[in-house]
Structure formats: structure tokens, C-alpha cells
Amino acid sequence: MASVEVPKIKLYTNYGCPWAGRVHIALGAQQIPFEEEQIDLKAPRTPEYLAINPRGKVPALAYNGEILTESAVIAQFIADLKSDGILPASGTPAGALERARVNWIVGAYFDNVNHQWNKLLAAKTDAEAVAAAEAYVQAVVKEVEPHLQSAAPYFDGSKKITLVEVLTGPFLLRLFSAAKHGLVPSTLVPQLAERAPKFSAWAQATISNPTVISIYNEDEVVAGFKERIAKARAA
Template identity: 35%
Template structure:
């Protein structure tokens, strides 16, 4: 199956943003056509965009469909957008509702996403920012993040008796929404570790975890994830922002 043929989607985005990356990965995974609209995050947002998303953040998605009254509808925030896209038609990202097995697997996928958001996400950011404070601060941040992943995420990746033999959550052969939601952050952290922006031990220790390491290795091979990934530009921008943090000159431009 596919998205409704009369659905016209515009994605307001900046490919460097991991939250946008979630949405792009979902669109590619589901082969949903869309029109991209670039938002420059280094300058104040234009009034036209603030009317779409008053917060000024990305991504934002608008759609029109004659079968849905024909008026433009706005959806903001990455997880809400990817849920909307995954709910358009039955697909591999999340099981359909309406039966016990599907409900159980949906709960499993959503719990992994929730755990990452509440327990892990901020620690990954701290690893990057701590590099500004020197080696000791960076190593402390690495220790905290790796410990949290081992405690919170590692057990959730253990295969259950009912699971398949695939490399993704639940033994699936394709991405679920859990991979979509988490992969952009792993990708960026590993790129920083390989480039020396953050300690290389961060990547090495995460890959050494039996479940997480195997899972992350397969996750980062996904073509939909890598389609819009520009590693050199990301690394250049990251170094620039970290220097601004160090100099005390960083100012969000919303």
C-alpha cells in the first residue's frame, strides 16, 4: 500500500537537524513524495514560517488533500510527524492497531522511543557540549551516557521468544519507528567521535555493548537514513557551534 494519491506534502526542514532527519528517514522508508522547503537555522525565522510554526523549530509539515476538505493542515514536532506518516497506511514502521499482537508491539516500540527521549537523549547532547569543558568533563559525560545506555536501552534490545531473526527491534528485517527516532542521534555522535570532536571511547564503548553495538551497527547502514546525510557539513557546523559555546558567543536565532 501507499499514501493517498491526492496527498500533497511540504516539509519545512534543515537536513543538519536530527529531528528533521527522523522525518526525512520516514518519508524515504515509506516512499512518500514530498516537497522540501529549506529553513535556515542560522538566521532569525521569517514571519512566513513563524505563521506555520510559531516556535520557529524544524521540522514542520503541511499537507493538503481534496479528500480531507482541501485546506492546508499543519503538523509540528518530529515524533508527531513521523507518527502521522506511519499512520497513513499499513507499513513496516509500526504494526497496525486493532489486534492484541499489534497493540503489544506498538507499546514495545513506543516504550523504546520514550526511554531514549527521557533517559538518553540529553546525555548524548551533554557528551558533545562537555568537550568544550576539557578532557575530564568530556570523559565524565561519556561515562554517564554509556552507563545509561547499558542500563536503559541494552535490555530493551534483547530478543524475545516471539521475535524474528532480523537485526532491528523485535527481530525485524526493516526499521521500526524506534530506529527512525533514535538513529539520527547515534549517527551524529559516532561521526563526532570518529572526527575527534568527542572522545573516541564513546563510540567504542557503545559498540562494545552486546545488544546495542550490534543493533547500532546495522541501524547505521540504512539507506533511507543515509540518503540526506552530509557528514562533512555536519561536522563543520558542529565545530563552529562548539567554538561559539566556548567563546560565549552562541545565540539561538529563532
């Protein structure tokens, strides 16, 4: 019997990093085994790690010794390792269209919505936070909600998570954790539920998915947010 060569995959990661979280979710969803090494982001990067990723950031992925960096690039690579997992295969009009839809909504979320989140955490006063929360809701309503009409429970009616949930999941987890712990205006989640019901249902399904939450440590994330908010308010 011919032996199947198993690729050697090593993920350089830090569990507190949402960008690295994307890669854990992609590997989990595609059921691809891997080794991992935690990179301490509180200390200067070692020369060994800078040789792997000269930018010093996580995630980085070694695939049979070839290094890939940037979470979106790595997640796309993992999607392409096995067809019809988190992305449909390319090469057919239906597959090509679905892949275009996926790219579109991920772009809309990160170009128009996610930066509102950073503004929200950087607010210096309650009034600024309320304005940033409203801007976040408006961006979701305008940019994302119309493209989630067929979500059930995942993007475009998928019964398993897709690249959309892989790339947005770590950020959705953080949004709802911050709301649960009273770190953002209390209007945020109810306003999303009222004005962006499809987004809200889709986000709840995403943050309840076992693969999406596999490495998520809510306590650490909440502690980090508290520190960030306190610094922004003190500045």
C-alpha cells in the same frame, strides 16, 4: 477507473536538523512522495514561515494544507498513513504490544540517554568529556541494551526499519560521526561495543541503512560540532 487522490505533502525542513531528519526517514521508509522547502535557520524566520509554525522551528509538515509540527508527532502520523510499514497496525493485541514496545524504547532513549550526549558536547574539559561519555555508556547499558536483545538487525527482529530507527537514526548518525572524527573521548565506541553489544550492532545497522542516511551531511554536522565544542571550551 476511479482516480486515486494523491495527497499534497510539503515538508519544511533543514538538512542539518536531526529532528527534521526523522521526518525525511519516515517519509522515505513509508515511500510517500513529498515536496520540500529548506528553511534557513541562520536567518530570522520569515513571516510566511511563522504563519506555518509560530514556534519558528523545523520540521513542519503540510498535509493537504493542514499543518503538523513536532517531529515525533509528524513521524507517528506518517507511520499511521500506511499500516504495517514502520509500525504494525493497531487494533490487535500483537500490534498494540509492538507499538507499546516501540514507544517504550524511544522514550527510554530520549529521556535517559540523549541528554547525556548534549552534556558530552558541552564539556569544558577533557575530564568532563570522559565523565559524560561514561554516563552515556551507563545510560545505554541500563536503559536501552536490555530492550534490544531481539534486534536483528532492526528493533525486535524487524528486517526493515521501524519507528524506533526513524526517531533515533539521526542521533545515532551524529554520535558515530563525532566518534569517527575524534570529537568525543576515544573510549566511547569501544566501551559501547563491549558493554552494550546489542546496541552497538543495532546502531551500526541503523546508520548503514540507505533511508536513514539519505539526507545526512556528515561534513556539515562535524563542522557544527567542532564549533559547538570550541565554544563550550572557551566559555
